[in-house]
Each structure stands twice: as C-alpha cells, then as structure tokens.
Amino acid sequence: MLLHYLDLSWRSFKRTPLVSFLMVLAIAIGIGVTMTSLSVYHMMSADPIPHKSSQLFSVQLQIMDDGHTWWTDDNLPMQLTYQDATNLYRANTEGKRLSMLRSGFSVYTDSDTVKPFSKSARMTTPEFFEMFQLEFLYGNKWSQQQEENAAPVVVISEELNERLFAGENSVGKIIYLDNESYEVIGVTKSWPLVVKYYDLNNGVFNEPESMFLPFSLVEAREFGNWGNTNGWKHEDVRSFKAKLQSEMVWVQFWVELNDAQQKQEYENFLMAYMEEQQKHGRFNRKELTYSLRDVNQWMQYNKVVSEDNKILVALSFMFLAVCLANILGLLLAKFLRRAPEVGVRRALGASKRQVFLQHLVEVAMLGCFGGLVGIVLAQLGLWGVRQSYDYYSAIATMDFTMLLSAPVIAITTCIVAGLYPAWLVCKTNPTIYLKSQ
Structure with missing residues (x-):
C-alpha cells in the first residue's frame, strides 16, 4: 500500500x-x-571528549583578599597563580594533574628551504597527552625526569612535522625555537578539536598548539606566555622571578578524578591547601572558596554557546x-x-x-x-x-x-x-x- x-x-x-x-x-x-x-x-x-568529560576538572581558587572582586559571575579567577599551580602539581594526591600555559616561538631548522615562522606552543606537564588523549604518530612524550630537569625537548604536531620535515619520522632531529635548540622526541597525530576546551581563556575556537614543551622550562628559561595574565592588586613586578611569586593568574590547572570519592577527597585537599596558605598570609578571606568544574560545566561557565x-x-x-x-x-x-x-x-x-x-x-x-x-x-x-x-x-x-x-x-x-x-x-x-x- x-x-x-x-x-x-x-x-x-x-x-x-x-x-x-x-x-x-x-x-x-x-x-x-x-x-x-x-x-x-x-x-x-x-x-x-564524551567518554571522559565527567572525569576531567578545571581548578579555580579564590585567591583574593576580602574587599576585592573579580569580573566572573561567581567572583572566581579563571586561572591560577604560578605558585599555586606548582604547589598543587607537586602535592601528593590521587589522580593525574597538570599545569599548563600558552606560549610561542619563532621556529626554524638548519634547512635553507624552510623560512623561520612564528608558532604557538603549549608549556605543559607530561600528563597532558594522556589526560586529553593525544595519540602519537612517532615517538612519545617526555619523562617525569625530563620534566623535573627542564630538558630541552619538544613534541610537535603532525602538521608542523609535515612543514618542517616533509612528514618523515623526525624523532631525534633538532629544531630551533627562538635562539635555542630542542630535540624532537615525539610527533602527535592530527587533533581535530572543534572547541579548544582545555584552554578556553585563549581563543575558544582557535586551533590547538603545534608544539608541546616541558612546563618546567617556563621558570628555567623565563618564557613569557601568549595567553591572558590578570591581577587583582598592585604589585611591584619588575623581574620574571617576581612574576612567578606574584598573585597574578596566568596558569591553567586540570585534574583527572575517576569517581565521586576521588573528587570529594580532592575537594578536601583544596580546602586544606587554602587554609595552609592562609597561615602564610595569603587568601585573607573569611570564607575560602574553590571550584572544580568538569569539561561540560567548564564550557557552560565560559559561555562557549x-x-x-x-x-x-x-x-x-x-x-x-x-x-x-x-x-x-x-x-x-x-x-x-x-x-x-x-x-x-x-x-x-x-x-x-x-x-x-x-x-x-x-x-x-x-x-x-x-x-x-x-x-x-x-x-x-x-x-x-x-x-x-x-x-x-x-x-x-x-x-x-x-x-x-x-x-x-x-x-x-x-x-x-x-x-x-x-x-x-x-x-x-x-x-x-x-x-x-
């Protein structure tokens, strides 16, 4: 019919x-x-990242003293200070965690056929690749030992590898970032991200960075950041060391917590950390506040849509x-x-x-x-x-x-x-x- x-x-x-x-x-x-x-x-x-978006959390801390406000709806800075990110990363807690920020360099090789060009880079800890599930075409990430020693190594994207080395296995080769040489230890596969959810502070719809370097190089070589840097009080910051010790926020921090119990334990740790910092003269507030938001909550908070x-x-x-x-x-x-x-x-x-x-x-x-x-x-x-x-x-x-x-x-x-x-x-x-x- x-x-x-x-x-x-x-x-x-x-x-x-x-x-x-x-x-x-x-x-x-x-x-x-x-x-x-x-x-x-x-x-x-x-x-x-649907299969693990509920396990990845962006960390926010209310670092300001009483009487000071932030421009966000809940009065929480969207990033952390360098000292807080470093302390949280080194803490003995359950679950993976990472510190990161956006930077960039002038890129070139010994080849005369490739002219120098500028590219963005992500300074991060080695957990980044596993937490956000980047797959490798060649090589691998740097080790924890290399992270601690601020080793001059770099992981590059497949697109950058194609541009610099015509797509060949470039592991072990040398590239120059600004005036320093770095050894390529890995090449990541193309990462078809629609929303750059891991860093919504610096271009929601921008392409992922083309290079990844150890976060420890930031302090070791005094690298600047290509992202947002904000402060809530006047500070006399005249050196890079002073910036690292300041109350300016410019570092993103994520943790991976697999269940509700791990999340509760980490929340307890964050509160204990803030109370400890309060004893050292920071976080001068009557009510200490923090936030853990998973990927989708973080996107809603940042009003991606x-x-x-x-x-x-x-x-x-x-x-x-x-x-x-x-x-x-x-x-x-x-x-x-x-x-x-x-x-x-x-x-x-x-x-x-x-x-x-x-x-x-x-x-x-x-x-x-x-x-x-x-x-x-x-x-x-x-x-x-x-x-x-x-x-x-x-x-x-x-x-x-x-x-x-x-x-x-x-x-x-x-x-x-x-x-x-x-x-x-x-x-x-x-x-x-x-x-x-």
Whole structure:
C-alpha cells in the first residue's frame, strides 16, 4: 500500500509541477537556514571528549583578599597563580594533574628551504597527552625526569612535522625555537578539536598548539606566555622571578578524578591547601572558596554557546515556521482542488483513513525532497560562515547527526503542516461530486 501511495504522490507532483516546485523550494530555504544555525550550535555545544568529560576538572581558587572582586559571575579567577599551580602539581594526591600555559616561538631548522615562522606552543606537564588523549604518530612524550630537569625537548604536531620535515619520522632531529635548540622526541597525530576546551581563556575556537614543551622550562628559561595574565592588586613586578611569586593568574590547572570519592577527597585537599596558605598570609578571606568544574560545566561557565547563538537558532526555527505557513496555504489549495477525484475514490470504496494516509505520504515525500535540497543550501550557508569568520571554520560544518536531522526535521514539519489539509480533504462527501460527474 505504501508503494501505491508513493506512486500516487509522484503522479500528483507531475500534474502540478509549479506548485510542487514552490513548496519544495520553500521547505528547502527554511531547512537551509535552520540547519545552518543549528549545525553551528550543535558543534559548539557538543561534548568534546564524551567518554571522559565527567572525569576531567578545571581548578579555580579564590585567591583574593576580602574587599576585592573579580569580573566572573561567581567572583572566581579563571586561572591560577604560578605558585599555586606548582604547589598543587607537586602535592601528593590521587589522580593525574597538570599545569599548563600558552606560549610561542619563532621556529626554524638548519634547512635553507624552510623560512623561520612564528608558532604557538603549549608549556605543559607530561600528563597532558594522556589526560586529553593525544595519540602519537612517532615517538612519545617526555619523562617525569625530563620534566623535573627542564630538558630541552619538544613534541610537535603532525602538521608542523609535515612543514618542517616533509612528514618523515623526525624523532631525534633538532629544531630551533627562538635562539635555542630542542630535540624532537615525539610527533602527535592530527587533533581535530572543534572547541579548544582545555584552554578556553585563549581563543575558544582557535586551533590547538603545534608544539608541546616541558612546563618546567617556563621558570628555567623565563618564557613569557601568549595567553591572558590578570591581577587583582598592585604589585611591584619588575623581574620574571617576581612574576612567578606574584598573585597574578596566568596558569591553567586540570585534574583527572575517576569517581565521586576521588573528587570529594580532592575537594578536601583544596580546602586544606587554602587554609595552609592562609597561615602564610595569603587568601585573607573569611570564607575560602574553590571550584572544580568538569569539561561540560567548564564550557557552560565560559559561555562557549552564547545567548546570541541560542536566539539565532530560535529565529531560524521561526523562519521555518513562516515557510511552513506558506506551504499550508498551497497544500490547502492543491488538496481541495482535487476534491472531485477524492469523491470518486471514496465512492469506489476508499476509506477516510486511506485518503488521509495517502495525502500524508505526499506531504512526507514533499518534505524529503525539501530536506535534501535544504542540505545543499545549508552547506552553502556554512561555507559562507567559514569564509566570513576564520575562527568558525571548525564548527561551521555538518556532522552525520545533522545530515540525518535535516530530512527528519523537514519530513516531520511537513507532516504537521499537512495534517489539516489532509484531514479536510478526507472528509469530502462523495455524493456531491458524483452528481456533478
């Protein structure tokens, strides 16, 4: 019976090609606009590391004295001071943890074919690769001993390896960062991140860094940071050592806690740490406060998906509703025009249910065609977003879920729009049209 309904629907399209084309076009435009905004929203809000996002926590400490405030909603700095990050990393606690910050260098090799260029780098501890699950193409990360000794080693990305060494195994080779030489000990595979969730302070949609170096090099070689540095009080910081000992926040700190018990134990440790620091003249507050937020909570806290994005999605669905309202009028005109034909079918034994289902199949086919064309229009819209906003290049795309959602939304909304016209035509009284025939 379904095949018969599909055949009747196709015949109906061919009898009224102009009206059918206008309805398909209206649906396609509505779906194209909706899926463009919905795809961007979907990629922004998707869990970037779903199998362990609930185990990775960003650490925040309320370091300010009473009477001082921060610009965040909960009055907590988004990063840590260097001394707090170092103390927390060296503490004997359960679970992996890491300190990191963003930096950068001028990169070149001994080869005359590669001109020097500037690249961002991540100064971090060796736990970074396992915690955030970077896979290696060649080599491996540096050891804990190399971290403690501030060894001049570097892990580079697959893209940088391609640029410097034509994709060959570069482990053991030397590259120069600014005026210092570093040994390549590993090459990571491409990391297709949509949202740079591990560092939302320095470009939410920026590409991951191309180089990774031991965090201990920051102090050993007095490396500056390419990220945000903020303070809450006036300090006489005239040397790099003074910056390390200051109350300025510029280091990100993450921990991996596998269950609720580990999280509770770490929370107890953070409170004990702050109380201990208070005895040394820091954290002069009546109420000590900290925060542990997992990946998704951290993204919400940093408003990765802004209210503007949500409003844009709502407006696109409203535009789709306007398109469907126009389709509703065309469906009413088309279906009621064929009332004599329906009257004859009813007289020959077709039930109201059969007539109703036949017309629903027709509007579903209409939605399917409109959804497929809408995907093409959405791809054009996403291409325009990528051309207009470079930092949206990773999120202005449709994944498999969105590709499936487009025809589903189109078919569902068309069926909803076609319910009233189909119900109206199935109530046709066959006797009226038999007399006229």
